[in-house]
Amino acid sequence: MTIEYATAHRRASHIPAEAGTPYFIEKGDGDRAHLFGDLITIYAGGEQTENAFNFFTVEGPKGNLIPAHVHADTYEVFYVTAGAVRLFVEDLHGNQQEKLLTPGDFGFVPKNCPHAYRMERHHSQVVGVAAGPGGTFERFFETLGAPTDQHGLPRDAFVPAPEKFATVPQQYDVRFLRDHQWKTG
Ligand SMILES: O=C(Oc1cc(O)cc(O)c1C(=O)O)c1ccc(O)c(O)c1
Numbered sequence: 001m002t003i004e005y006a007t008a009h010r011r012a013s014h015i016p017a018e019a020g021t022p023y024f025i026e027k028g029d030g031d032r033a034h035l036f037g038d039l040i041t042i043y044a045g046g047e048q049t050e051n052a053f054n055f056f057t058v059e060g061p062k063g064n065l066i067p068a069h070v071h072a073d074t075y076e077v078f079y080v081t082a083g084a085v086r087l088f089v090e091d092l093h094g095n096q097q098e099k100l101l102t103p104g105d106f107g108f109v110p111k112n113c114p115h116a117y118r119m120e121r122h123h124s125q126v127v128g129v130a131a132g133p134g135g136t137f138e139r140f141f142e143t144l145g146a147p148t149d150q151h152g153l154p155r156d157a158f159v160p161a162p163e164k165f166a167t168v169p170q171q172y173d174v175r176f177l178r179d180h181q182w183k184t185g
Pocket residue numbers: 035036037038058066069076077078126127128129130174
């Protein structure tokens with residue numbers, strides 16, 4: 001039997017290549033990527049769930065900012081398990097809110113709602129689930145960022161090359177909003 005892997009670096013993945021297979025993954029051993037200051041660890045994605053949902057964690061240092069962006073077809077969950085994360089979100093009527101989320105707090109961002117967040121403590125961690133009619137977008141992180149075998153945060157923030165910024169986000173239903181202003185707080 002030949003097992004097809006989506007990319008060469010996923011040969012080391014603990015996620016079985018075949019859908020429909022039960023599995024367990026020890027803490028931190030999901031498929032990992034560095035993007036900006038973040039370590040993203042994917043435990044399940046569209047390949048395992050017929051594009052129904054994914055499950056991943058995002059860890060980052062204090063001050064790490066994910067700039068304003070929007071998803072036309074993806075709903076997102078932000079469940080904070082460590083540190084503190086300030087989530088900025090704008091509803092479909094243009095009303096903006098920001099909320100400091102600490103462990104156990106939950107944020108939900110529907111499709112078409114611009115959002116951004118900043119990690120306010122070192123070793124902050126968010127559990128993410130993101131899916132919708134457009135599928136799941138977890139492979140965005142390793143495609144725009146850099147796959148890694150490390151379990152820690154990037155030593156230096158990984159900033160993608162401009163040509164990647166110009167092509168990759170749109171393939172994964174991510175649109176960065178360059179001049180978006182937050183008038184909260
Ligand atoms: O943190 C989340 O996503 C991101 C992390 C990055 O390093 C860069 C990004 O552009 C994003 C992004 O959202 O586009 C995150 C957290 C929780 C969740 O449910 C998500 O869908 C994304």
